[in-house]
Amino acid sequence: MNFAFLPIEVKEALIETVENHIYELRFRLNQPVLVNVKGVFYEIEKNKLVLKANNSLKVSKQMLENIIFKASSGSVYAYTEQIKQGFLTTLGGVRIGICGEVVMEQDKVLHIKNISSINIRIPHEVINCALPIFPYLIENKSLYNTLIISPPGAGKTTMLRDIAYQISKFNTSINTLILDERYEISGSVNGVPQLNIGQADIILGGKKQQNFEAGIRSMSPQIILCDEIATKSDIEAILYAFRCGIRIIATTHASSETELKTKHYFKTLLQKKVFNRFVVLSNNYKVGTIEGVYDANFKKINKEKSLCNLSLV
Amino acid sequence: MQFIISLVLLMACSYLGYAFGNFYKLREQFLQDLVNFTQILKTEIGFSKEHLLNILKEKKYNFRPQFVSFLKTYTKCLEKEEILTLEALKTNLTSIYLEEKEQVEVHHLFSFLGTTDSMSQMESLSHYLVFFELFLKDANVQKKKYVGAYSKLGFLTGVFIVILLL
Numbered sequence: 001m002n003f004a005f006l007p008i009e010v011k012e013a014l015i016e017t018v019e020n021h022i023y024e025l026r027f028r029l030n031q032p033v034l035v036n037v038k039g040v041f042y043e044i045e046k047n048k049l050v051l052k053a054n055n056s057l058k059v060s061k062q063m064l065e066n067i068i069f070k071a072s073s074g075s076v077y078a079y080t081e082q083i084k085q086g087f088l089t090t091l092g093g094v095r096i097g098i099c100g101e102v103v104m105e106q107d108k109v110l111h112i113k114n115i116s117s118i119n120i121r122i123p124h125e126v127i128n129c130a131l132p133i134f135p136y137l138i139e140n141k142s143l144y145n146t147l148i149i150s151p152p153g154a155g156k157t158t159m160l161r162d163i164a165y166q167i168s169k170f171n172t173s174i175n176t177l178i179l180d181e182r183y184e185i186s187g188s189v190n191g192v193p194q195l196n197i198g199q200a201d202i203i204l205g206g207k208k209q210q211n212f213e214a215g216i217r218s219m220s221p222q223i224i225l226c227d228e229i230a231t232k233s234d235i236e237a238i239l240y241a242f243r244c245g246i247r248i249i250a251t252t253h254a255s256s257e258t259e260l261k262t263k264h265y266f267k268t269l270l271q272k273k274v275f276n277r278f279v280v281l282s283n284n285y286k287v288g289t290i291e292g293v294y295d296a297n298f299k300k301i302n303k304e305k306s307l308c309n310l311s312l313v
Numbered sequence: 314m315q316f317i318i319s320l321v322l323l324m325a326c327s328y329l330g331y332a333f334g335n336f337y338k339l340r341e342q343f344l345q346d347l348v349n350f351t352q353i354l355k356t357e358i359g360f361s362k363e364h365l366l367n368i369l370k371e372k373k374y375n376f377r378p379q380f381v382s383f384l385k386t387y388t389k390c391l392e393k394e395e396i397l398t399l400e401a402l403k404t405n406l407t408s409i410y411l412e413e414k415e416q417v418e419v420h421h422l423f424s425f426l427g428t429t430d431s432m433s434q435m436e437s438l439s440h441y442l443v444f445f446e447l448f449l450k451d452a453n454v455q456k457k458k459y460v461g462a463y464s465k466l467g468f469l470t471g472v473f474i475v476i477l478l479l
Binding site: 075 | 358362363364365366391394426427428429430431432433434
């Protein structure tokens with residue numbers, strides 16, 4: 001993993017840590033730098049990771065600005081559209097979430113100024129993590145419309161990425177299109193995917209609705225994969241693809257299938273039975289615990305709870 | 314022998330005059346390249362949103378050696394992910410007659426480049442372009458005034474020395 005954009009003190013502290021065990025780094029202004037290693041938060045003292053530090057490394061405004069400057073290879077303006085959405089994707093598909101003061105004009109975000117927090121999420125490519133669920137998603141020579149449900153940080157995107165990879169392994173003649181709004185699925189930098197997504201076409205950035213329309217028109221996909229559907233326009237885009245006869249594999253935030261049913265916008269999708277398979281992930285045992293695979297009527301079809309080994313531990 | 318010495322003196326004085334005048338020419342050329350580069354940046358940052366390093370490395374522009382050398386210093390800073398310092402800039406600009414205020418403006422622009430969103434960058438580039446065009450105008454006037462004058466002055470000084478010697 002390329003951590004060149006991190007402050008030297010942080011880089012030195014991470015040297016002895018197994019790269020794959022780092023989940024995220026949190027930089028909050030005037031607060032200690034926090035490093036999440038296998039789910040446990042550490043502080044940094046004298047270039048070492050410690051559980052409770054007396055004189056821990058604190059985050060300064062300059063430190064936050066430098067991280068953004070370096071992560072953008074000295075060209076912050078090239079990431080304006082991403083920063084407006086509150087993130088920035090750098091080499092290796094590392095996603096930097098940004099918090100600050102949102103500058104708006106006529107209901108449009110112009111920029112984020114006075115950055116106060118940065119959350120650096122390290123992507124974990126786990127090849128074959130989708131294998132425990134993949135047999136349940138296959139329908140003849142294609143796949144069922146599938147919705148992956150989980151709370152944040154439970155491995156939805158990792159699972160979705162591996163499903164894309166498994167599809168190309170399963171049948172290379174399937175035209176798969178990935179709508180990677182936040183560059184998280186493919187971890188693309190300068191248009192080049194940094195993570196394994198198999199043989200798929202990718203639309204980076206943009207808005208889901210536009211991407212669905214443009215992608216269907218231009219790439220004639222048989223399957224579309226997209227991350228985090230949440231808004232009314234996302235649902236409309238899904239319905240549009242559904243009416244076009246395209247298979248959809250998507251993810252959304254919810255802790256369970258019961259919670260999903262309470263979401264207002266999803267009612268139409270559920271009533272029309274757009275999705276035939278629901279995969280519920282959680283952090284209950286470890287990251288990526290498969291709570292269940294359900295059919296269109298929310299009847300559990302997998303026998304028992306299993307781990308898709310997303311935690312890499 | 315006396316003739317040869319006189320000729321050498323005349324040529325040396327003429328060359329000195331030309332060299333003094335040439336500084337104004339270099340200054341004008343540097344500022345012309347700076348204005349052109351700022352306009353290129355406006356296009357690349359505003360529309361293609363190309364990374365600075367790609368703009369500097371991959372695009373082939375016909376800049377003069379003194380400006381190319383300055384851009385190399387700036388590229389090195391970017392590669393090290395550092396912000397261009399006034400000292401680094403001054404080290405590189407010693408052979409070019411940029412006035413103090415011009416050096417400060419050039420430094421301000423290059424230390425600001427890449428640090429903010431595209432809108433702020435475009436606004437700043439427009440702002441600096443106005444400054445640089447004014448500097449260029451001034452450099453143009455000075456070039457017209459001094460290049461010929463120094464050459465003539467050098468030659469005349471040479472003639473004067475030769476007459477004195479004779």
